[in-house]
Amino acid sequence: MRRFDEMYAHLPEGTDTGVVREHYEAYAGWLAAQDPQSLGARREEAEVIFRNVGITFAVYGDKDENGAGTERLIPFDLIPRIIPAHEWKSMEAGLVQRVTALNRFIHDIYHDQEILQAGVIPREQIERNAQFRPEMLGVEVPHQIYSHISGIDIVRAPDENGQGEYYVLEDNLRVPSGVSYMLEDRKMMMRLFPELFSQHRVAPVAHYPDLLLETLRASSPATTAEPTVVVLTPGMYNSAYFEHAFLAQQMGVELVEGQDLFVKDQFVYMRTTRGPKRVDVIYRRVDDDFLDPEVFRPTSTLGCAGLMEAYKAGHVAICNAVGTGVADDKSIYPYVPDMIGFYLGEKPILKNVPTYQCRKPEDLQYTLAHLKDLVVKEVHGAGGYGMLVGPAANQAEIEQFRAALLAHPDGYIAQPTLSLSSCPTFVDSGIAPRHIDLRPFVLSGRTVQMVPGGLTRVALKEGSLVVNSSQGGGTKDTWILQN
Amino acid sequence: MLSRTADHLFWMSRYMERAENTARMLNVSYETSLLPQSAAAVQAGWEGILSISELLPSYQVLHGEVKPKGVMEFMVRDADNPSSIIACLQAARENARAVRGTLTTEVWETQNQTWLEVNRMLRSGAFERDPGQFFEWVKFRSHLSRGVTVGTMLMDEALHFMRLGTFLERADNTARLVDVKFHAMSNDYFGMPLNGQEGDAEYDFYHWSAILRSVSGFEVYRKVYRDVIRPERVAELLILRPDMPRSLHASLNEVVANLQLVSAHPGSDTLRQAGKLRAELAYGRIDEILATGLHAYLTQFLDRINALGGAISREFLLPQTA
Numbered sequence: 001m002r003r004f005d006e007m008y009a010h011l012p013e014g015t016d017t018g019v020v021r022e023h024y025e026a027y028a029g030w031l032a033a034q035d036p037q038s039l040g041a042r043r044e045e046a047e048v049i050f051r052n053v054g055i056t057f058a059v060y061g062d063k064d065e066n067g068a069g070t071e072r073l074i075p076f077d078l079i080p081r082i083i084p085a086h087e088w089k090s091m092e093a094g095l096v097q098r099v100t101a102l103n104r105f106i107h108d109i110y111h112d113q114e115i116l117q118a119g120v121i122p123r124e125q126i127e128r129n130a131q132f133r134p135e136m137l138g139v140e141v142p143h144q145i146y147s148h149i150s151g152i153d154i155v156r157a158p159d160e161n162g163q164g165e166y167y168v169l170e171d172n173l174r175v176p177s178g179v180s181y182m183l184e185d186r187k188m189m190m191r192l193f194p195e196l197f198s199q200h201r202v203a204p205v206a207h208y209p210d211l212l213l214e215t216l217r218a219s220s221p222a223t224t225a226e227p228t229v230v231v232l233t234p235g236m237y238n239s240a241y242f243e244h245a246f247l248a249q250q251m252g253v254e255l256v257e258g259q260d261l262f263v264k265d266q267f268v269y270m271r272t273t274r275g276p277k278r279v280d281v282i283y284r285r286v287d288d289d290f291l292d293p294e295v296f297r298p299t300s301t302l303g304c305a306g307l308m309e310a311y312k313a314g315h316v317a318i319c320n321a322v323g324t325g326v327a328d329d330k331s332i333y334p335y336v337p338d339m340i341g342f343y344l345g346e347k348p349i350l351k352n353v354p355t356y357q358c359r360k361p362e363d364l365q366y367t368l369a370h371l372k373d374l375v376v377k378e379v380h381g382a383g384g385y386g387m388l389v390g391p392a393a394n395q396a397e398i399e400q401f402r403a404a405l406l407a408h409p410d411g412y413i414a415q416p417t418l419s420l421s422s423c424p425t426f427v428d429s430g431i432a433p434r435h436i437d438l439r440p441f442v443l444s445g446r447t448v449q450m451v452p453g454g455l456t457r458v459a460l461k462e463g464s465l466v467v468n469s470s471q472g473g474g475t476k477d478t479w480i481l482q483n
Numbered sequence: 484m485l486s487r488t489a490d491h492l493f494w495m496s497r498y499m500e501r502a503e504n505t506a507r508m509l510n511v512s513y514e515t516s517l518l519p520q521s522a523a524a525v526q527a528g529w530e531g532i533l534s535i536s537e538l539l540p541s542y543q544v545l546h547g548e549v550k551p552k553g554v555m556e557f558m559v560r561d562a563d564n565p566s567s568i569i570a571c572l573q574a575a576r577e578n579a580r581a582v583r584g585t586l587t588t589e590v591w592e593t594q595n596q597t598w599l600e601v602n603r604m605l606r607s608g609a610f611e612r613d614p615g616q617f618f619e620w621v622k623f624r625s626h627l628s629r630g631v632t633v634g635t636m637l638m639d640e641a642l643h644f645m646r647l648g649t650f651l652e653r654a655d656n657t658a659r660l661v662d663v664k665f666h667a668m669s670n671d672y673f674g675m676p677l678n679g680q681e682g683d684a685e686y687d688f689y690h691w692s693a694i695l696r697s698v699s700g701f702e703v704y705r706k707v708y709r710d711v712i713r714p715e716r717v718a719e720l721l722i723l724r725p726d727m728p729r730s731l732h733a734s735l736n737e738v739v740a741n742l743q744l745v746s747a748h749p750g751s752d753t754l755r756q757a758g759k760l761r762a763e764l765a766y767g768r769i770d771e772i773l774a775t776g777l778h779a780y781l782t783q784f785l786d787r788i789n790a791l792g793g794a795i796s797r798e799f800l801l802p803q804t805a
Contacts, residue, residue: 051599052592052595052596052599053588053591053592053595054580054583054591054592054595235581236577236580236581245583245584246584248584249583249584249585254484254485254488255488255582255584255585256485256487257487259487260485260486260487270485271485271486271487272484272485272486273484273485273486273489273640273644273745273747273799273800274484274747275747
């Protein structure tokens with residue numbers, strides 16, 4: 001299988017020192033001058049800081065060594081992933097285009113459904129989708145923006161000439177997480193290796209909370225000049241709680257739980273020490289299902305009764321909007337290039353990974369015949385669960401998926417196993433290549449904007465293609481070099 | 484500020500203060516137990532520790548007979564005992580984590596490090612090797628926690644609720660300490676002479692000085708009274724002196740000041756209750772208190788502190804608005 005490494009045009013092997021790509025030259029020179037022991041010490045230092053600062057995530061059903069909680073560190077890798085300016089420029093344009101089309105699509109689905117009328121996407125693909133929210137039909141949202149914060153997962157794989165090609169692997173339009181790690185990883189790198197930042201022109205990312213606040217304020221439905229923005233968290237036992245608290249603090253807004261909110265006369269208020277205070281914008285980090293027990297899951301205590309009524313009345317903004325899941329489902333993913341053509345009349349700048357839709361008989365047949373070469377994913381799966389990586393699977397796992405596919409072909413898609421690009425990573429055995437991906441965070445308010453780069457996740461196990469933090473993945477700082 | 488946020492801040496400080504006071508009391512008992520004294524006196528000392536927190540019955544269910552090692556274990560590392568040091572530090576840290584965005588980075592990191600470190604110390608056996616040093620460490624983490632709070636937090640509601648928690652808890656803890664320690668000396672101390680026998684005077688000195696040291700009040704006593712240690716003056720110092728930082732009066736001064744800062748309405752009943760309690764301390768005299776009976780006085784004081792905590796909760800922390 002062809003391979004593509006971000007740092008090396010030819011990987012070092014034995015006595016061969018390899019060939020370093022141009023944009024990594026300065027870094028490689030610096031790295032060669034470091035002794036492994038001092039790097040090891042830096043890594044330990046980083047770990048102590050992360051633990052003291054409490055940059056942790058919770059894993060369901062686990063206990064930490066104190067037996068007291070479920071908090072774990074996400075492993076942080078010292079070696080940055082570097083992207084040259086020209087590559088980022090085209091990726092950024094591709095992201096703006098893609099997210100713009102996705103927002104147009106969601107608005108269309110909940111209004112005139114032109115794309116269905118035109119037969120570009122089969123109607124049953126939408127109407128039978130569990131993420132489609134009929135409650136949202138005809139509801140007007142400010143600026144027709146639904147996905148205010150989009151996390152677009154991008155991977156790179158070699159084309160037939162061995163050149164790296166970027167592909168969008170997945171769109172995350174519900175409550176994408178990870179941006180706090182992007183920010184903390186940069187802070188950590190600047191703390192550990194300040195000299196590197198004087199040698200490289202690395203585009204800064206620290207203004208993300210500012211852009212986020214601007215985006216959220218722009219989404220306010222009220223005519224008030226000073227909209228009250230809050231972050232809604234499921235609470236401190238949620239896996240991304242650190243991020244919720246971090247973003248609220250960085251933006252200087254309240255971090256609320258469902259119990260802090262109530263609705264009166266179709267307006268949302270929070271309970272404060274000085275009485276009720278109106279809330280205009282809710283950056284929710286709670287899934288649709290839990291938002292309002294009167295409309296969705298009736299047992300939910302994470303949301304606020306009456307919220308949907310206030311929302312439909314245009315008295316509060318919910319970011320991301322309710323019902324965005326209809327556009328980031330894996331069964332809709334294959335149609336995103338068509339959406340770009342349909343709504344924008346443009347050619348997609350970013351590629352999709354070729355996808356077999358198992359609901360189509362011919363695609364199902366192909367998939368069943370090539371299970372050991374393909375990656376099969378549950379349409380509604382997330383977090384690296386419910387997935388078969390054919391080349392890495394044993395016979396029993398393959399047969400299990402074969403049975404599942406035959407039983408519910410609609411529930412699956414299949415893609416060729418991409419040889420994800422690798423990046424040198426500091427692991428126990430020294431510096432070795434490990435597979436990575438990239439999640440830029442795209443903000444849609446008055447305009448579509450983002451900070452340069454995103455969160456690079458790395459599969460720390462040798463050969464592994466699964467980068468999810470819940471499955472033992474780590475993170476790296478991501479550098480966009482400025483010219 | 485969110486009511487729930489204020490609630491977490493209030494309890495975070497209360498638990499930190501409680502951890503400190505537990506450490507102070509254990510330290511004094513530990514040091515006292517090193518002095519030559521009768522077995523009955525030692526026993527009474529350890530039972531006193533448990534009665535202060537009203538934990539004697541639950542201790543006896545778990546461990547039976549009151550023994551120094553058992554009491555230390557129970558009050559330091561038993562996570563199911565809500566007054567143990569580990570339980571208090573955990574509760575303080577969990578409350579802090581729930582509102583970490585409201586705290587400055589330094590305040591949060593102090594809480595978090597205290598929690599991480601106490602676990603390390605208990606795991607590594609550092610506590611058993613040198614209990615005295617461990618108690619000192621807890622005290623200093625509490626000092627650090629208060630210092631970093633006052634030194635870095637914006638002087639707004641968040642800070643006021645934290646201070647409110649600290650001083651309400653301190654008033655409660657000091658009152659319990661005085662009550663139990665005076666009780667231990669005699670069932671009806673001020674009705675009958677304590678000594679009368681040779682040799683008791685020496686023991687008395689250590690007993691009263693231990694109480695003073697548990698509230699860092701030994702040097703303060705000397706400085707204020709320039710006198711040998713007399714029980715009624717110890718009581719006066721710990722109850723009525725406004726300049727003794729751990730006295731009931733000083734604690735109530737802080738409670739009232741911080742309540743005034745967070746009260747939106749001047750007619751607040753919570754503020755009235757606190758002000759009345761403070762006024763009684765400000766204009767009270769120790770001979771009057773002793774005449775009515777110290778135990779009765781302190782029992783009533785603790786009830787009123789408890790009621791005040793409830794009123795703060797209802798007015799600010801868990802309002803039932805809809």
